[in-house]
């Protein structure tokens with residue numbers, strides 16, 4: 001599961017890059033010898049680098065906030081976990097900045113979701129030699145049914161806490177390879193966090209279990225809930241399959257309106273990282289209410305409703321259950 005264009009070289013270079021944070025000039029020479037000109041140029045451009053604040057822990061860079069939160073739970077105090085994309089960012093079609101690429105070159109490990117979630121990822125890491133791990137490896141995939149992505153796996157596998165237990169195992173393997181001295185602590189952190197994940201999974205299923213048969217339909221903007229719908233026994237309908245430039249076409253909106261009318265769906269939802277305007281058109285054309293904002297592709301700020309992954313799953317399950325049963329009114 002550990003991906004690097006040259007794993008051994010990447011590991012070796014990481015040690016030099018870490019040293020480079022403390023001794024910038026020397027690090028540049030070492031990186032030049034070991035990793036090539038690109039790494040050296042990146043260190044120069046970044047100046048003293050991420051360690052300039054005195055934090056010399058290895059840096060784990062994730063592609064989005066949800067992965068960062070899960071990774072922090074596994075890493076504990078021994079790794080410095082960061083996210084490339086910020087809270088609220090659209091993550092599918094994100095365009096990395098030169099600063100992002102510099103951060104990636106300085107990282108000791110990069111975690112991506114995989115399953116074509118980060119369309120920008122290959123280009124993002126193509127010029128750097130830092131190991132990366134695909135955290136979704138080994139999960140039970142659900143394929144997308146429609147649109148340009150039909151037949152490809154739905155990338156939103158983290159919307160099932162059961163799947164995230166697999167993410168956690170993959171993180172433990174990657175962190176233990178990066179930092180073998182703390183491998184037993186990563187395993188212990190993971191075991192504790194997996195218990196919490198299982199608890200949230202059980203709560204999710206319990207929260208949605210009372211929905212009557214005719215209300216067991218989840219209608220959202222993006223088709224990001226395939227795994228949650230599977231876990232909770234809901235039918236899934238969406239306006240568009242995956243956030244992209246071509247979305248919310250008249251045909252897609254018409255199909256959603258038809259589904260809501262035919263199934264008497266009481267409430268519909270939209271995700272926090274996209275405009276709810278297309279779903280408002282569904283609300284106007286049907287008897288359904290807007291049931292609330294769901295969080296999928298990004299956590300909220302610390303002061304917001306879903307600062308952690310566990311908060312996010314709880315929030316979404318409760319929002320869906322309340323709106324579909326009418327208890328949110």
Ligand SMILES: [Zn+2]
Nearest residue numbers: 222224243297
């Ligand atoms: Zn998404």
